[in-house]
Amino acid sequence: MAKKVLIVGGVAGGASTAARLRRMDETIDIIMFERGKYISFANCGLPYYIGGTIEERKALLLQTPEAMKERFNIDVRVENEVVAIHKEDKYLEVKDLKTGETYKEHYDTLVLSPGSTPIKPPIPGIEKDNIFSLWNIPDTDAIKAYVDNQDIKTATVIGGGFIGIEMAENLYDLGYQVNLVEMANQVMAPVDYDMSQLIHGHIASKGVHLYLENGVESFEEENGSTYVKLQDGTMLQSDMVILSIGIRPNGELAKEAGLETNKRGGIVVNEYLRTSDEHIYALGDAIEVVDYVNGEKTMIPLAGPANKQGRIVANNIVGRQEAYKGTQGTSIAKVFDLSVAATGNNEKNLNRLGKVYGKDYMMTVVQPKSHAGYYPGAIPMTIKLMFDLEGKVLGAGIVGYDGVDKRIDVIATLMRMGGTIHDLKELELAYAPPFSSAKDPVNMAGFTAENILRGDMEPIIWSEIEQADQDKSILLDVRDKIELDLGYIEGAKHIPVNDLRQRMHELDKEKEILIYCAVGIRGYIAARLLNQHGYKVKNLIGGYNFYKCVIK
């Protein structure tokens, strides 16, 4: 068993490993190296400190080296950078950044949790001192000092991932005019394009200028002002810029030591989080993990997995063998008033793996309310759920306000347990009017998914409507008359669902009837009715509301 354990990295993965290790074994020598000045800080809280939601800087520092010593008897060495691993002789070369001196430290077991680093591509002008990345406490201090001391009116955030969006929101909270620039056709990659359209609308409604499918060409200086020049020529005057376009794993140390790494530089580990060297474990952002849903190798840099891997690594070191079963990618972000969450595989993932809609997987979109509609404050959320043809749930994305986090966690739990849409519909969840409905939103996703899978409701999705052959199909709007004022799909015939039994003879049985209502329920009822009377029907998944948001 390990006598001396060295840990590289003193934040999410590293500190968690150290704490658990000590709880499991009083006798081990534990040394934790951190090249930064701080350990155990709340990475995820940094944007909110800049925006002022978190008021106290010290709230970000969850542990100090002194307290780690007192409570856990851990030798924490901040401003000590591990510069080389000598795995044959089992020692590290460490540089004390305060003195500049380098020393050796032997280990029985080594743990690598070096995290990742924000990407800073060689864009002309990127070295300007009003262009920031946000990753750690010094970054935060720099940005905070800048926003506190400069007269800022405009800020541009580059990158629409969750950190970029959180920063956009926090800079907006400071009263700035904010631009958000994203190279892809959508922000928040964990959800699909259709779902992201709900987010785009919301961001725009806040007055944030969103530039999609547009990269940064250069940072220019004109008349004492910084301009972000986009690929399409747009010039965004910006008093400050936040760069948040992605990260790369800190795998160099491992690679240089001859440990196996993957193409993206991630450290390769087995299910016990052991690297290709049996005395070295690795965890956190720096490692390659197994996608829990599809079994493929991937990289998913999130705090929950890093923390839990820390506990597992510690267990394995003390001989309590425990496997890490993979990462599901459950994630969430507050996007202004919206909550955006995902778990498992989205359609983009599935398609990348060669899976085809309708053949390998199906999907449902429902828009149930956060709680009983008759109790004040109920607001709809949009749930998109992917499942395979056996009913196994593959992934979900949710965009909404209240209660999004609950539903994604329930679905994530179900998926972790290998659940199907049939399980989803049966879930017995807590219902009282302030919290949910007798049929919870996730039950609704389950019911509709089952109806699709059993062929009780033939679905048509937003992208298929445009392609429908107008000669062979009829678009049928079954909403109430008054709802037509909110817009409708061009060319649709209108018969309200409640009149359909009387008026169905107006429809041509030879044609395929493409039905829609606002969210899909009445369309489904209409579809069942017509179907049983011998009509060929399809129901628009997500209804007109979803269609209208996606097709803008």
Added chain:
Amino acid sequence: MAKKVLIVGGVAGGASTAARLRRMDETIDIIMFERGKYISFANCGLPYYIGGTIEERKALLLQTPEAMKERFNIDVRVENEVVAIHKEDKYLEVKDLKTGETYKEHYDTLVLSPGSTPIKPPIPGIEKDNIFSLWNIPDTDAIKAYVDNQDIKTATVIGGGFIGIEMAENLYDLGYQVNLVEMANQVMAPVDYDMSQLIHGHIASKGVHLYLENGVESFEEENGSTYVKLQDGTMLQSDMVILSIGIRPNGELAKEAGLETNKRGGIVVNEYLRTSDEHIYALGDAIEVVDYVNGEKTMIPLAGPANKQGRIVANNIVGRQEAYKGTQGTSIAKVFDLSVAATGNNEKNLNRLGKVYGKDYMMTVVQPKSHAGYYPGAIPMTIKLMFDLEGKVLGAGIVGYDGVDKRIDVIATLMRMGGTIHDLKELELAYAPPFSSAKDPVNMAGFTAENILRGDMEPIIWSEIEQADQDKSILLDVRDKIELDLGYIEGAKHIPVNDLRQRMHELDKEKEILIYCAVGIRGYIAARLLNQHGYKVKNLIGGYNFYKCVIK
């Protein structure tokens, strides 16, 4: 297959069956009988309409007979009471309450969803017209008219179940002085006594007078005032009284027809929700169900199960065989600012089944924050989790503020899928600071449960502290000095956890050290430390905070 289906009861179970049945089959004749004036009303919203949270009466009426006819072609007969079932000849005797006439209606298949009725025991004075039960729209109208038109200052609610508590809260919202009387030693039976103590404190803090272990002896009239006389002689002057002491299933009709019923009058059904007669199905509050966790027969009257059973009954009627797998008892109530939730079996259930703590099941109590502590608004919740010695989760109760509903739903989902505490600790839930922590509260419950089960943390529970042999044990308080001002357990020695490595020699190795901190984490760290140095230790589950609430 069924040609004519008659449904008795037009609310949660009945109306859900009817709607699904029509969606599945356009050709069936469906007649739904409801003895009341209203169908498809929001039972669960009634208290909130009385208190004014729900402003519009019409919000309570989710469907009308007319709309059910238009949309679903269902013949809805309100104010029609089914008075007899002639199962041999397959017809009903129905009394039209408007005309007083009785008629026959034949069926191929019959569905019983008659619900339940509030118990009104023969307490002297119970017929006074300011004593109300709350069960349906007419009850609601009566109470609403009374509170709107009378000058009420004091109200007494009898019964501390969820309807009683919701009414207490809503009457309090109207500005009344409210008394809450409960025969048992706790309110909110779905959680255990220890958890209920957290609720009692909260209710009292609102100025509501709580009378526990005290029944009503009589209702007296003195000087034009009504008094509720309790068994201990207390007289509660009450301008109005709400009686909410329990319900009984409406099983008489079934029993008189010779269908199998249980001791409590509940209708016995098989897994397909079919009664002892193959042409008759039953569902909702009136039926006996299987407890999903322990497999025993029970009665669990809740809206979620009734709604889902409706869908299953309809499926079975149209020949799509589907089993109802049992009820888990997942439930929640808003209790003033608190949320109180439960799923599965509590300790009372387990003990009733002969299960013994420590032998058949174990438990953990954790008090994690609703979301990351450094993000504003994080509030602790108390989670009590029961699990068997193989780790299978048996039940949970949660009391707290924000995020209680989410955690009970996650645990309910895990339990539905047969999950263990090991699964619980691995759940990958959505984390960003406004929503959760990198280790979610339910993960924490999983970690601590595993530590208990593996023997890494020997637990002691609040009720065992008093019984500890003072000669053979030492109580050790490992909190910081300043926390002693908040109270401590008499006779405890004080060594802060961070000083323990230096000062452990002060402790007697021959004695058992009973450790506590505020919630249990530092106690656990101290216990691990001492244990590895050869001390016999136990850690107080839930810590001093929980102990102090329970032992008052």
